[in-house]
Amino acid sequence: MTTALEIYRDNAAAWLQTQIAEFGREARRGLSHEEDLALGRRWQAAKFGAGYSAITWKPEHCGQGLTALEKLAFEQEEIKHGFPNDYFGVSLGMPVPIMLRYLPDGWKQERATAALRGEEIWCQLFSEPAGGSDLAGLRTRAEQDPATGDWIINGQKLWTTWAQHSDYGVIVARTDPSVPKHKGLTYYWVDMKAPGVTVRPVRLAEGTSEVNEVFFDDVRIPDSQRLGPVGGGFGVAMETLTIERYQATDPAGFGPPLQLFIDEAKAIKIKGRPAIEDGRIRERIARTYAMQSAMGAIYERTLLSLAAGLQPGPEGAVHKLVSVRARQKLSEFAVDLKGVEGMRYDDDLTRKESWSKSWMTAPTGRIAGGADEMLLNTIAERILGLPQDHRPDKGVPFNQIPR
Amino acid sequence: MSILYDEQQQAIADEAGRILTARTSSARLKELLEVTGQYDDVFWETCREQGWTGIGIPEDNGGIGLGLIELGLVAEACGALACGAPFLNTGFGVAQAILRYGDAATRAEWLPKLASGEAIGAIGFAEGADMVPGGPALRCTNGRLTGAKRSVAGGSAADVAVVLASGEHGPVLALVKLGQSGVTATAFETFDNSRCTADIAFDNAEAVVLDTPDALAAAQEVLSLQAVIAAHEQVGGANKMMTAARDYSLTRHAFGQPIGGFQSVKHRIAEDYVLVELARANAVQAAASFGTDTFAVNAAAARLSATEAYDTVSRDSVQVHGGIGVTWDADLHLHQRRARSLAIEQGPMVFWEDTLVDLLAGDVA
Numbered sequence: 001m002t003t004a005l006e007i008y009r010d011n012a013a014a015w016l017q018t019q020i021a022e023f024g025r026e027a028r029r030g031l032s033h034e035e036d037l038a039l040g041r042r043w044q045a046a047k048f049g050a051g052y053s054a055i056t057w058k059p060e061h062c063g064q065g066l067t068a069l070e071k072l073a074f075e076q077e078e079i080k081h082g083f084p085n086d087y088f089g090v091s092l093g094m095p096v097p098i099m100l101r102y103l104p105d106g107w108k109q110e111r112a113t114a115a116l117r118g119e120e121i122w123c124q125l126f127s128e129p130a131g132g133s134d135l136a137g138l139r140t141r142a143e144q145d146p147a148t149g150d151w152i153i154n155g156q157k158l159w160t161t162w163a164q165h166s167d168y169g170v171i172v173a174r175t176d177p178s179v180p181k182h183k184g185l186t187y188y189w190v191d192m193k194a195p196g197v198t199v200r201p202v203r204l205a206e207g208t209s210e211v212n213e214v215f216f217d218d219v220r221i222p223d224s225q226r227l228g229p230v231g232g233g234f235g236v237a238m239e240t241l242t243i244e245r246y247q248a249t250d251p252a253g254f255g256p257p258l259q260l261f262i263d264e265a266k267a268i269k270i271k272g273r274p275a276i277e278d279g280r281i282r283e284r285i286a287r288t289y290a291m292q293s294a295m296g297a298i299y300e301r302t303l304l305s306l307a308a309g310l311q312p313g314p315e316g317a318v319h320k321l322v323s324v325r326a327r328q329k330l331s332e333f334a335v336d337l338k339g340v341e342g343m344r345y346d347d348d349l350t351r352k353e354s355w356s357k358s359w360m361t362a363p364t365g366r367i368a369g370g371a372d373e374m375l376l377n378t379i380a381e382r383i384l385g386l387p388q389d390h391r392p393d394k395g396v397p398f399n400q401i402p403r
Numbered sequence: 404m405s406i407l408y409d410e411q412q413q414a415i416a417d418e419a420g421r422i423l424t425a426r427t428s429s430a431r432l433k434e435l436l437e438v439t440g441q442y443d444d445v446f447w448e449t450c451r452e453q454g455w456t457g458i459g460i461p462e463d464n465g466g467i468g469l470g471l472i473e474l475g476l477v478a479e480a481c482g483a484l485a486c487g488a489p490f491l492n493t494g495f496g497v498a499q500a501i502l503r504y505g506d507a508a509t510r511a512e513w514l515p516k517l518a519s520g521e522a523i524g525a526i527g528f529a530e531g532a533d534m535v536p537g538g539p540a541l542r543c544t545n546g547r548l549t550g551a552k553r554s555v556a557g558g559s560a561a562d563v564a565v566v567l568a569s570g571e572h573g574p575v576l577a578l579v580k581l582g583q584s585g586v587t588a589t590a591f592e593t594f595d596n597s598r599c600t601a602d603i604a605f606d607n608a609e610a611v612v613l614d615t616p617d618a619l620a621a622a623q624e625v626l627s628l629q630a631v632i633a634a635h636e637q638v639g640g641a642n643k644m645m646t647a648a649r650d651y652s653l654t655r656h657a658f659g660q661p662i663g664g665f666q667s668v669k670h671r672i673a674e675d676y677v678l679v680e681l682a683r684a685n686a687v688q689a690a691a692s693f694g695t696d697t698f699a700v701n702a703a704a705a706r707l708s709a710t711e712a713y714d715t716v717s718r719d720s721v722q723v724h725g726g727i728g729v730t731w732d733a734d735l736h737l738h739q740r741r742a743r744s745l746a747i748e749q750g751p752m753v754f755w756e757d758t759l760v761d762l763l764a765g766d767v768a
Contacts (some may be wrong), residue, residue, distance in 0.1 A: 020759040030763060038572040039437035050430075073620060083416060128635065149724060179407075229661060240411070258763075262763060262764055265764075266764065276760070277762055278703075279753070280759045282756055282757060283753075284758050285705065285756075285759075285760050285763065285764075286707055286755070286756035286757075286759045286760050287711075287756070289704060289759060290681075290685060290703075290704040290705075290707040290708045291681060291708070291758070293685055293688065293700075294680075294681035294682070294684040294685045294688075294704070294705045294708055295681070295684075296688075297687065297688035298680065298681075298684045300688075301406055301407055301684065301687075304405060304407040305407060306407065308407065318676075318677050318680055318681070322681070323676065324501065373666070373670070376669070376670040376674065377666075377670075377673075379670075379676055379677070379720050380663075380669040380670065380672060380673040380676075382671060383673075383676065384673065385649070385653075385674060386649065386653070386663040386664070386669045386671075386672065387653075387660070387661055387663055387664035387669075388664075388665070389664070389666065390660075
């Protein structure tokens, strides 16, 4: 790794240290959701002020014009302290960058700056009730008013992260049902406060409401809110999904670190002896460590590849599949190990601090961004060149696909 | 040391793969399965010619320098073809033990021979399931060994061995020449005969006690070094079995489509890909951390991932192949055997799990 990058990382780490008291994990403890969001907005503004909010963006978009390496270095340091950046990952990760690529200058710069400061939030309206992984199968319609050229949107989206806090969103809708499903889609941005938009938070099993269902009833938008050509929406959607290619990852799958398990296994007694002396526990620790250490090495190789100007290999696809699945299993095992004490559920602890909370939230992590089966398909088809699944709707006009 | 291979390292890997493919054959490997105690001399000759036996031994001692990363790459190429001999590991282990703990005379006598491949080295630490016994039954008194080591990998082919024995003041590592009177190595049949596994009996045999501050720690360190080489061999084999399953699933049709199109099959192969990638990452990380504080932990992790990968992927590959996969003619059983022999020779899973957890939990002084 280059010295310049190490200096960048050290500077970032030093600055982050000065922010922990105001924005770190302890500062967030006990806050209501609204208070935490407000703190998050201030954290975003602080990052903006310090020049860390748009590391890879172009300078004309208030970015620093640096590479993925600097961004990853910053995120690796930031992730350690539990700062309130949850609300801005989607917004700044995909919708705002794609908007910057497609809209004319002017208004978009204002929006980007507001988003970077945490004043405004964008959401991404892709998923629908009937189509999880089949993005091109979406049914929300956009019909053009021949008199004005405006588009009128009707339909329902689902799993929209932070839609309840969003000011704007990007949306894909069907504009031509008479052509095969990939070809009849068009991409727009919408004002989430516009008449006809209704957001209903979906309460997840763990009790939180990060995602929403969003209804569109005759929502009218001008043609100037279209991104890309009519019928070209699938391509823009794919482009959106590939913008955020390199993100800081966590070998623990965003659950508690293995060291916490080791510490507890030393403290917990089984038949009067420390649990860490039990072979079943030792096996679990050793196998989990080996997996996490491999994930760390793969990640480091990605960084080195980027630094060497190479395109990293496809191993990144492995990360989510392996790390979150392992986190789910280890959390289940940890809850089990604690016996009846394992039931305790402390809302004040994060999912990185509490095995029961980690266990309760792991299924969401395992499904969001693609269930295991989708990730395995990606590995099998894109990396190993195995055949695609049977797709009887291929090439068939959307309105002739049997429902 | 970087975990990203440079051009020179990549060239070593490519060249090793090319030469081994040209000179070894599965037919030859299968012949070796039907006899006891015979290793692939063409393979070993190739190792010598290419200078692979000298990797990891300094130039002053007749070696070619280079390190674990390069040896790992060669080992991966060997593993892919299920060729090889236990000396790839144990010869390196013996040389490293001598380098660290041998006196000048011992180094001068053995290192050039080990580096050139003229001498073959074996390691005899284990007694039963105990890889590093604290009180070995093998005795070493006044530089003389009495007792036995059972199931020594490469034991019937080796010229020299490093053994763990009980000395007058506790465990010692001793270097013993195997050709002498008083040493009897008896090969026995195993499911992977070319490993030349043998029981070695010592009857007042002459030995040189190595100057180790802590013989058990030194033995563990030698095993860690060998584990990293073995892990690379295992990765090579696992990757080959994963690729074989993939290729076969594209050519074999059932119910009107390639079987690789069935999710049950494609997901199995994708899971195997994941295991190979994890194992490879840990193996390379371990090799790159040679000489640092994290080496012991990384070596243990590499060992666990590699054993899991090779066993699982060879098992799965046979499953994907169906009937043809269990025949003598198909080469899958070569890897099935090698996966297990490599797993056992360098210490079973429970040994490495214990090693790793002791290190992580800070229970080791």
